[in-house]
Amino acid sequence: MMARVLIVGGRVIDPASGLDAVVDIAIDGGRLAAIGERLDRPRDAWVIDAEGLVVAPGLIDPHVHLREPGGEHKETIASGSRAAVSGGFTSVCCMPNTTPPLDSADVLALVRERARTAQCRVFPVACATRGRLGHEPVDFGSLVHEGAVAFSDDGDGIQDAGVMARVLRLVGQTGRAFMQHCQIASLTRGASMHAGEVALRLGLVGWAREGEELMIERDVRLNRAVGCRYHVQHVSSAGSVEIVRRARDEGQPVTCEASPHHLTLTHEACEGFDANAKMNPPLRERSDVEALRQGVHDGTITVLATDHAPHAVQDKEGDFEGAAFGIVGLESALALYREALIDSGAIDWPRLIAMMTIEPARLCGLEGLGRLRPGGAADITLIDPDLEWTLTRDELAGRSANTPFLGRRLRGRALATIVGGQVRMARGERLASLGRA
Amino acid sequence: MPPACASGSLLQLRGMDRDELVALLSEARDAREPEPVHATHGPVALCFFEPSTRTRLSFEVAAQRLGLAVIALGDASSTSKGETIVDTCRTIEQMGIACLILRARPSGMAQVVARSLSCPVVNAGDGRHEHPTQGLIDCLAIAEGLGRDGFDLSGVRVLIVGDIVNSRVARSSAAGLATLGARVVCAGPPHLCPDALAAALGVEVARDFEAQLALADAVVMLRVQRERHGSSDEGSWGAAGGPDAYRLAWGLTRERMDLLQDHAVILHPGPVNRGVEIDPEVADAPRSLILRQVALGVQVRSAVLRRAVAPS
Numbered sequence: 001m002m003a004r005v006l007i008v009g010g011r012v013i014d015p016a017s018g019l020d021a022v023v024d025i026a027i028d029g030g031r032l033a034a035i036g037e038r039l040d041r042p043r044d045a046w047v048i049d050a051e052g053l054v055v056a057p058g059l060i061d062p063h064v065h066l067r068e069p070g071g072e073h074k075e076t077i078a079s080g081s082r083a084a085v086s087g088g089f090t091s092v093c094c095m096p097n098t099t100p101p102l103d104s105a106d107v108l109a110l111v112r113e114r115a116r117t118a119q120c121r122v123f124p125v126a127c128a129t130r131g132r133l134g135h136e137p138v139d140f141g142s143l144v145h146e147g148a149v150a151f152s153d154d155g156d157g158i159q160d161a162g163v164m165a166r167v168l169r170l171v172g173q174t175g176r177a178f179m180q181h182c183q184i185a186s187l188t189r190g191a192s193m194h195a196g197e198v199a200l201r202l203g204l205v206g207w208a209r210e211g212e213e214l215m216i217e218r219d220v221r222l223n224r225a226v227g228c229r230y231h232v233q234h235v236s237s238a239g240s241v242e243i244v245r246r247a248r249d250e251g252q253p254v255t256c257e258a259s260p261h262h263l264t265l266t267h268e269a270c271e272g273f274d275a276n277a278k279m280n281p282p283l284r285e286r287s288d289v290e291a292l293r294q295g296v297h298d299g300t301i302t303v304l305a306t307d308h309a310p311h312a313v314q315d316k317e318g319d320f321e322g323a324a325f326g327i328v329g330l331e332s333a334l335a336l337y338r339e340a341l342i343d344s345g346a347i348d349w350p351r352l353i354a355m356m357t358i359e360p361a362r363l364c365g366l367e368g369l370g371r372l373r374p375g376g377a378a379d380i381t382l383i384d385p386d387l388e389w390t391l392t393r394d395e396l397a398g399r400s401a402n403t404p405f406l407g408r409r410l411r412g413r414a415l416a417t418i419v420g421g422q423v424r425m426a427r428g429e430r431l432a433s434l435g436r437a
Numbered sequence: 438m439p440p441a442c443a444s445g446s447l448l449q450l451r452g453m454d455r456d457e458l459v460a461l462l463s464e465a466r467d468a469r470e471p472e473p474v475h476a477t478h479g480p481v482a483l484c485f486f487e488p489s490t491r492t493r494l495s496f497e498v499a500a501q502r503l504g505l506a507v508i509a510l511g512d513a514s515s516t517s518k519g520e521t522i523v524d525t526c527r528t529i530e531q532m533g534i535a536c537l538i539l540r541a542r543p544s545g546m547a548q549v550v551a552r553s554l555s556c557p558v559v560n561a562g563d564g565r566h567e568h569p570t571q572g573l574i575d576c577l578a579i580a581e582g583l584g585r586d587g588f589d590l591s592g593v594r595v596l597i598v599g600d601i602v603n604s605r606v607a608r609s610s611a612a613g614l615a616t617l618g619a620r621v622v623c624a625g626p627p628h629l630c631p632d633a634l635a636a637a638l639g640v641e642v643a644r645d646f647e648a649q650l651a652l653a654d655a656v657v658m659l660r661v662q663r664e665r666h667g668s669s670d671e672g673s674w675g676a677a678g679g680p681d682a683y684r685l686a687w688g689l690t691r692e693r694m695d696l697l698q699d700h701a702v703i704l705h706p707g708p709v710n711r712g713v714e715i716d717p718e719v720a721d722a723p724r725s726l727i728l729r730q731v732a733l734g735v736q737v738r739s740a741v742l743r744r745a746v747a748p749s
């Protein structure tokens with residue numbers, strides 16, 4: 001069989017198989033045809049010179065907000081998928097806090113329909129309770145049938161312990177993961193940033209760590225007798241990392257994710273009332289950032305997720321307390337992970353790639369994705385690990401530009417994103433011609 | 438880092454350098470009968486998006502004494518039709534104003550508005566954040582009351598008592614007083630005056646109220662701002678129980694006034710809840726500067742408005 005695309009001379013890292021070597025990859029008809037040293041180069045093959053680049057399985061982000069349906073002025077599945085491939089992601093899992101929320105087969109079908117023409121693969125995470133109201137569990141079986149890869153009421157945690165116990169039992173029966181946005185509402189009412197020195201100085205109501213930690217503690221205790229795959233979204237505090245570590249040590253199927261901003265910024269970023277530093281959960285203190293990095297180092301945190309949260313200008317430009325929570329993150333994620341985790345010595349490139357590929361693939365049950373396997377899907381990301389660049393508005397491919405990282409000097413960038421054998425993004429002198437193919 | 442804004446703006450006292458602060462206070466002290474400013478200036482705009490009596494009238498009198506026309510936002514402002522505060526302020530700026538005086542409920546609103554305007558903005562209180570003219574008043578009143586002509590407050594101990602967390606006045610006063618060299622001690626129940634304030638504001642936090650009274654050169658009493666506590670548990674009187682219990686624990690009562698040193702002065706930014714945080718006999722005592730603060734308020738605002746419309 002003739003290989004039509006060859007990626008040659010790159011450092012191929014496939015954590016799922018333990019491969020980390022300079023080898024070639026052949027792609028044929030959307031499938032990965034072969035991996036090996038000095039593969040044959042037929043005359044009509046299209047050869048991509050990847051020397052000096054990392055060749056990885058397509059990156060996967062298990063936590064993004066694409067805002068469709070209902071929030072199309074902030075982002076759409078189409079625009080969000082452009083941001084994804086620009087950042088090197090070949091798959092994203094979109095959260096269900098849309099309008100209407102993703103709590104029924106009909107709405108899931110709409111998302112899957114829109115996803116068919118998206119630049120990357122889009123997998124919906126469905127609500128765990130009807131209307132995301134935290135009262136009545138959804139019909140999990142039918143939503144799995146309609147393509148839900150996991151369940152979450154993201155944006156809100158499930159407040160009622162009894163409902164939570166039922167959700168864990170029911171999701172556990174499906175084999176899918178439950179993803180919790182850990183926030184006790186009654187402890188965080190009116191809060192717009194971390195409860196600490198900066199909030200006291202600025203006169204803002206604080207969101208204390210306990211608001212997150214107590215929910216995780218409750219959930220892992222409830223889950224002991226159930227054994228549902230329980231995943232903590234965007235962990236923000238040192239205490240949360242410790243609770244997850246203990247649960248994992250007990251052998252519970254508990255995982256957690258960290259976001260680029262929680263790994264790099266502290267509450268100091270809110271000085272000057274910059275609403276682009278307003279996140280939920282909030283940016284916390286240096287000691288929390290260090291604990292998150294330590295959690296990545298020791299394997300407590302296994303997944304990286306951007307929580308890409310686009311907002312329109314009017315949602316972020318007014319006063320800090322009234323502004324929306326969250327930032328866009330798909331384009332800057334890879335470089336920020338590099339800064340936070342590789343430059344700090346917490347992990348190496350193979351582990352970083354694992355946390356962005358096979359780990360989220362396992363979390364969301366994405367069969368065949370997140371790995372490089374002959375015969376498998378040709379989802380591949382080419383990364384220049386040392387490329388220096390500056391994040392500007394023009395570099396953002398999505399609809400919104402709400403990020404405190406604009407103007408920041410970054411290191412490391414995806415140069416090409418191949419989804420099912422199709423080049424969906426290519427940049428830089430060497431690869432730009434791919435994008436026009 | 439000073440926030441981005443037009444020259445002549447006054448957004449906060451935190452971060453203002455000592456020379457600038459002393460210059461402003463000196464001008465305020467001398468502004469008993471200010472010279473009118475040049476008549477070519479447009480009006481000053483009073484944009485109060487939150488109720489106010491003393492601050493609003495004080496700015497109005499100050500502007501009149503400088504010969505500046507005043508336009509003021511009515512109660513039925515356009516924000517009730519859905520316009521944002523920033524857009525309302527931008528709209529008013531286009532009418533040709535010399536400066537905009539802002540009072541708004543969200544913390545940090547003065548900085549947000551100042552970033553969007555090219556005319557000077559004077560913060561007349563933004564949420565729990567700052568109330569810089571009131572902070573200037575406290576600095577001026579304490580310096581005057583203690584006879585510190587050059588505004589050097591080194592060796593002066595100022596005790597701020599009560600609801601520090603929710604007080605924009607406390608934030609401005611603490612910043613200004615510390616810049617002038619004073620030692621600022623905050624006292625109150627833990628939910629209104631948490632230990633973390635020490636590091637956040639660069640003050641000391643104390644619970645031994647009566648011992649602190651005996652050490653203080655000036656005492657600033659604050660009202661419990663229950664309207665800012667929202668629906669959380671802090672909305673109650675908390676551990677203090679209620680107004681009577683609060684008075685017993687943290688009120689400056691007649692009896693406690695006797696603990697003060699002879700020269701010590703008493704301040705309150707108003708409005709006063711008589712019989713709660715301060716007894717009527719204390720509020721009206723000779724050492725109370727509460728009314729003097731109001732008079733100085735006009736002088737301070739004259740100086741601030743002059744600086745805004747005619748920057749040196």
